[in-house]
Amino acid sequence: MTADILIQVLVSGLLIGLIYALVAVGLTLIFGVMDIVNFAHGEFLMLGMYASFWAFALFAIDPIVALPLTALLLFAVGVIVYQTVIRRILKAPMLSQIFATFGLMILLRGLAQFFWKPDHRLIPHSLVSGNIALGPVQFGLPQFVAALGAVGVTGALWMFLHRTRLGTALEATAIDREAATLMGIDGQKMFALAWGIGAACAGLAGGLIATFFPIFPEVGSNFILIAFVVVVLGGFGSVTGAFLAGIIVGLIEVLGGFLIGPEYKTAIVLSLLLVVLLVRPRGLLGKA
Amino acid sequence: MTTGTNFSRKAAGTGALLALAAVLPLAITEPSQQNFLILILMGAQMGVAWNIVGGYAGQVSLGHAVFYGIGAYTSTMLLTTLGLTPWIGALVGGLLAALFALAMGWPCFRLKGHYFAMATIAVAEIMQILVTNSDFLEGAVGLYLPMDRSGWTWLIFLSKLPYYYVILGLLVLTVLVSWAIERSHIGYYFRAIKDEPEAARALGVSLTRYKLIALSVSAFLTAMGGSFYAQKEMFIDPGSVLATTISIKIALIAILGGVGRLMGPVLGAVILITIEEYSRTLFGSTGSGTDMIIYAAMIILVAVFSPSGVLGLLGDVHRHLGRHLPGAKPEAEKAEKMEVRP
Numbered sequence: 001m002t003a004d005i006l007i008q009v010l011v012s013g014l015l016i017g018l019i020y021a022l023v024a025v026g027l028t029l030i031f032g033v034m035d036i037v038n039f040a041h042g043e044f045l046m047l048g049m050y051a052s053f054w055a056f057a058l059f060a061i062d063p064i065v066a067l068p069l070t071a072l073l074l075f076a077v078g079v080i081v082y083q084t085v086i087r088r089i090l091k092a093p094m095l096s097q098i099f100a101t102f103g104l105m106i107l108l109r110g111l112a113q114f115f116w117k118p119d120h121r122l123i124p125h126s127l128v129s130g131n132i133a134l135g136p137v138q139f140g141l142p143q144f145v146a147a148l149g150a151v152g153v154t155g156a157l158w159m160f161l162h163r164t165r166l167g168t169a170l171e172a173t174a175i176d177r178e179a180a181t182l183m184g185i186d187g188q189k190m191f192a193l194a195w196g197i198g199a200a201c202a203g204l205a206g207g208l209i210a211t212f213f214p215i216f217p218e219v220g221s222n223f224i225l226i227a228f229v230v231v232v233l234g235g236f237g238s239v240t241g242a243f244l245a246g247i248i249v250g251l252i253e254v255l256g257g258f259l260i261g262p263e264y265k266t267a268i269v270l271s272l273l274l275v276v277l278l279v280r281p282r283g284l285l286g287k288a
Numbered sequence: 289m290t291t292g293t294n295f296s297r298k299a300a301g302t303g304a305l306l307a308l309a310a311v312l313p314l315a316i317t318e319p320s321q322q323n324f325l326i327l328i329l330m331g332a333q334m335g336v337a338w339n340i341v342g343g344y345a346g347q348v349s350l351g352h353a354v355f356y357g358i359g360a361y362t363s364t365m366l367l368t369t370l371g372l373t374p375w376i377g378a379l380v381g382g383l384l385a386a387l388f389a390l391a392m393g394w395p396c397f398r399l400k401g402h403y404f405a406m407a408t409i410a411v412a413e414i415m416q417i418l419v420t421n422s423d424f425l426e427g428a429v430g431l432y433l434p435m436d437r438s439g440w441t442w443l444i445f446l447s448k449l450p451y452y453y454v455i456l457g458l459l460v461l462t463v464l465v466s467w468a469i470e471r472s473h474i475g476y477y478f479r480a481i482k483d484e485p486e487a488a489r490a491l492g493v494s495l496t497r498y499k500l501i502a503l504s505v506s507a508f509l510t511a512m513g514g515s516f517y518a519q520k521e522m523f524i525d526p527g528s529v530l531a532t533t534i535s536i537k538i539a540l541i542a543i544l545g546g547v548g549r550l551m552g553p554v555l556g557a558v559i560l561i562t563i564e565e566y567s568r569t570l571f572g573s574t575g576s577g578t579d580m581i582i583y584a585a586m587i588i589l590v591a592v593f594s595p596s597g598v599l600g601l602l603g604d605v606h607r608h609l610g611r612h613l614p615g616a617k618p619e620a621e622k623a624e625k626m627e628v629r630p
Binding site: 092094095096100107270271273277278 | 342348350395396398399401402403405406407409410411413414417418420421536539540543547576577578579580581583584585586587588590591592593595
């Protein structure tokens, strides 16, 4: 009986944790490549959700089918953000960097509110819906598909970083920018690429959860703090670390909420952030 | 030009500014306009207090709402449960906030840069969640101040004018503390910690000790601002005194005006609060998002084009003009350059 509940809790923690992982890999990639913390990352996810919503509302395209489109769109948004704002603050003091991306966060929220109203929106009938029952454990099919998609995208990103020339160049820039430049890698291009990929990952996460999560301009705030915790726990810049940490954070959040009370689940996750920062600031797999 | 005349000119300028601030509400008598002036002074006070740790010592806190909230909740609880005057309640709140700052700073100051900033966000968010779920502090419902009392003993007034002078007094106090720190040896240590931490350590400056001093003084003053907020609004809840948006606003005021400059945050508050209030009235309801867009555009522009804030920008213009005047003053130029470094 209690074991069933525990398994149920662990499964939902795992499913949401994989989504957290996908949001966080983009954040950690950007930080790893250029040492900038992107406060607007949750807003990329929000834009991904709206892309799915409008594809569905205007053209009756299912969110799952629209995913490649969402990814392309958000890649473009990421590159544009880099070219217009981030490129200009690369050498600015940390405070300016924090506030530039923080300003972007508010700007994107404001624009979403201006054009699409602050209402909560839902996508009513999508291809994937309903529940799966595995013995005593039940979970929603949309959640399951989203988690599966998150694993697929994170895996694809890992392959890209480790098995392609362009990906290796990006990794090299993250490890040592100057040495990479000397090897003939165009740093500016790599930075733009990191923002494009980072935004696309967050956008894909948004598209994946759009089938079961309400869509509204401030939805990113639910994810950004958690994504920070995941990035810190995984180790700044480590994609593999973020993947593992995402699962751990998902499990801790759901388990903690179950044991202590759902109203404290964010506080529990944030306490984890403090513990990691104090005990092991480089995280699970981060560079020393 | 010697430093002496420069100093007396600055003092005269500050005196004139203070005199103007003192008579301003006598000319502007419309309550909503007076309220607007109060909001500016409140913003300036928060910004100047933040500047002590964020500007002089270079430790970027994005969790100052935690101190603001401690001040607001302490004085309000002491008033509603024990009937203690907020004059004492605000001091108790300040002390509690300073103690909290010591407890929080001790571990967090091992972290640098982004890490420290994120840890402070986390602390403030955790506090907001705890208070929201605390029955003792009335949780999400919030606390009302007693409506049946008024006058200077209880710091509750029916008109705006007394509030104006109270917050002006608190701002002057905060600026004086900040000024005293800037000019003392502590201020030099702060700047050393910010600009050359390794060199400062090598010279035997205890980094953690001076960072803790900066944070606790800043926390004390921020908490007093929080107590004032409670007295003025007569109602507090976690969303109004503990939210991360408040932490961000506090830091933003300082950044906008000019980090690490005594009067930078005052200028920042004038600009930010004016835009915040007028974008709302000009472009309609908050729901449309226009106020957020303007606010955000301003943040991004300052971050991208003027890392040293508007005051830094003015300094650049001044230097530029000065170069073309006969008898340009190199030592003033040098002094400004040192200050500009954010």
